[in-house]
Structures are given as C-alpha cells and as structure tokens.
Amino acid sequence: MNFTISQFEFGERPPVSLPSPQFLELLSEEGIRKMVSDHYDLLSKSKVSHLFPRIEEALDKAKQRSSDFFIQICGGHPYYNKSRGKPMLAKRHSPFAITEEARIIWLQCYIEVLSKLELPDDVLSSFWNYLNNFSFWMVNTDTE
Numbered sequence: 001m002n003f004t005i006s007q008f009e010f011g012e013r014p015p016v017s018l019p020s021p022q023f024l025e026l027l028s029e030e031g032i033r034k035m036v037s038d039h040y041d042l043l044s045k046s047k048v049s050h051l052f053p054r055i056e057e058a059l060d061k062a063k064q065r066s067s068d069f070f071i072q073i074c075g076g077h078p079y080y081n082k083s084r085g086k087p088m089l090a091k092r093h094s095p096f097a098i099t100e101e102a103r104i105i106w107l108q109c110y111i112e113v114l115s116k117l118e119l120p121d122d123v124l125s126s127f128w129n130y131l132n133n134f135s136f137w138m139v140n141t142d143t144e
C-alpha cells in the first residue's frame with residue numbers, strides 16, 4: 001500500500017474520519033499496543049527523540065496512554081476517557097513545540113511500523129488516512 005504524507009497550510013485543521021473498527025478487530029488490542037510500542041521505540045531513536053520520554057518507566061506510560069487512545073477510537077473499550085478524560089489532543093500537545101518537520105518524522109516512523117502489518121489495504125488505509133490528517137492538528141509551531 002502507498003503511504004502518502006499530505007501537506008497543509010500552517011493552522012489548517014483538515015477533516016478527519018475515524019479508522020475502520022476492523023483495524024482493531026483484525027489487529028486485536030494486543031496488536032495495537034505492540035504497534036504503538038514499536039512506534040515509540042522508533043521515535044526514541046529519531047531526530048525528534050527530544051520530544052519524548054527518555055526514562056523507560058515514563059516511556060511505558062506514554063505507550064499505554066497512546067494505545068488506550070487508539071483502541072478507543074477504533075471502537076474498542078473507552079480506556080482513554082476512563083483514565084485521562086476527554087482527549088482534547090491538540091491541547092494536550094500544546095506544551096510541545098511540534099513543527100511540520102516533526103510531524104513528517106512522526107508519520108515516517110508510523111509508515112515503518114504499518115508496512116509490517118498484514119492487513120487488507122482498505123483497513124490499513126483507513127488508519128493511515130486518520131494519522132495523516134489528524135497529525136496536522138498537532139502542528140503548533142510554524143517554521144516559515
């Protein structure tokens with residue numbers, strides 16, 4: 001499958017559709033937790049590693065929060081709402097300076113992880129489209 005990273009104007013909030021519930025059904029909770037863990041491990045070695053927790057215990061907690069969120073938005077158990085409340089993710093990302101370049105690195109790390117999953121293209125692309133569009137909502141620092 002072709003993973004294309006879209007470009008947007010700074011400040012834009014492209015429309016977002018939630019991933020297909022089949023993503024969770026086929027991958028299982030455990031598979032989503034592994035995907036998120038692998039993504040964080042790549043981020044920790046990337047050019048944007050400074051943004052993410054260095055200490056293992058903190059990194060494990062970050063992995064758990066993000067996995068809880070993805071399971072929830074794929075129609076699974078509302079773990080995230082129960083432990084953290086309303087997601088309000090753009091607001092939760094605001095303490096971190098996230099540039100368009102950081103978004104691209106973040107998405108490239110996801111491409112590496114998603115390419116290894118054996119899922120039907122339509123299911124994978126529904127998850128990819130979600131990441132591609134919604135990740136731009138987190139870009140809060142203009143570099144122009």
Ligand code: HEM
Nearest residue numbers: 051062065066069084092096098102103106131134135138
């Ligand atoms: C679809 C796009 C994204 C989603 C769904 C997402 C999701 C999340 C979630 C659920 C959390 C935990 C929030 C909490 O504390 O409860 C989080 C934290 C964080 N995200 Fe994102 N994120 C996205 C994009 C990005 C991008 C593009 C970056 C920057 C490259 C980024 C950087 C961070 C950082 C630095 C944290 C705090 C540390 C941590 O808990 O991992 N995120 N994100």
